[in-house]
Amino acid sequence: MSIPARRPAPAPRIWDRHQSTLRVTAGTPEDALEPARVCEVLREMGHRMAAAEGTPAGAVQLQTHHFQPQGLSVVVVLPGLRAVLHTWPEHGLATLDLAGADPVGLGQWVTELAVGLRMEPNLQPTG
Amino acid sequence: MKLGWHWILDARGCRPERIADPACLREVLDTLPAHLGLTAVAPPQHFEHREESGTTLAGLVLLAESHLSLHAHPALGVLQVDLFSCAHFEPGKALAFLEARYGFTDVEQRLLERGLPERRSG
Numbered sequence: 001m002s003i004p005a006r007r008p009a010p011a012p013r014i015w016d017r018h019q020s021t022l023r024v025t026a027g028t029p030e031d032a033l034e035p036a037r038v039c040e041v042l043r044e045m046g047h048r049m050a051a052a053e054g055t056p057a058g059a060v061q062l063q064t065h066h067f068q069p070q071g072l073s074v075v076v077v078l079p080g081l082r083a084v085l086h087t088w089p090e091h092g093l094a095t096l097d098l099a100g101a102d103p104v105g106l107g108q109w110v111t112e113l114a115v116g117l118r119m120e121p122n123l124q125p126t127g
Numbered sequence: 128m129k130l131g132w133h134w135i136l137d138a139r140g141c142r143p144e145r146i147a148d149p150a151c152l153r154e155v156l157d158t159l160p161a162h163l164g165l166t167a168v169a170p171p172q173h174f175e176h177r178e179e180s181g182t183t184l185a186g187l188v189l190l191a192e193s194h195l196s197l198h199a200h201p202a203l204g205v206l207q208v209d210l211f212s213c214a215h216f217e218p219g220k221a222l223a224f225l226e227a228r229y230g231f232t233d234v235e236q237r238l239l240e241r242g243l244p245e246r247r248s249g
Binding site: 011012013014015017019021023061063065067073075077079080082084086088091093095097099101122 | 128130133135137168169172174176178180181183185187189191193194196198200202203205207209211239241242243
């Protein structure tokens with residue numbers, strides 16, 4: 001007689017968090033950080049990452065706030081991840097804040113977003 | 128170029144009934160910014176992430192000054208807080224506000240300066 005083997009439940013863990021500052025490296029800051037373009041890059045990334053995880057596209061939520069005369073804040077929420085991007089076109093900079101259950105996925109976000117926005121990332125992991 | 132300050136808090140030993148309470152998290156997101164003299168520019172977002180190892184309650188509110196986010200891990204009694212602001216705020220005031228609600232016993236805090244060093248030309 002035997003008892004079925006049970007896989008132990010994974011230990012709970014806190015989320016990883018990262019902060020980065022990104023600098024525009026190609027074109028003008030106004031073009032690189034144009035709000036519609038930034039939102040489209042983030043939306044497309046969110047859908048692609050969600051698809052990779054088998055998550056429906058409808059699970060990707062975006063919230064935006066436009067500042068006057070310029071600047072944009074965008075929140076992207078997926079299951080297990082949230083990203084916040086703030087842009088400062090007047091300085092050619094953006095900040096990206098990530099939190100998620102998968103630290104590897106966070107690094108992938110930074111890399112892919114920097115490519116998508118044509119910006120250079122400066123990553124500061126904070127655990 | 129300095130863009131602001133980012134206060135990071137990891138609080139352990141939170142009261143079980145508060146760390147698991149979505150209403151507590153919502154109340155913090157609704158009221159902490161104004162308590163610190165900061166301005167919410169959009170309704171707070173709340174979400175819940177369930178996985179085999181436990182549930183994470185999370186929320187975020189966009190501010191005129193940047194954002195405030197919370198992640199609560201009931202299975203661990205841990206609250207993670209991020210407050211990024213381009214305007215002055217008092218981390219000690221935020222800590223007291225949160226402690227009164229979550230009753231944590233141990234905290235680890237950091238204050239980061241956000242931005243990049245100026246590029247030198249020539």
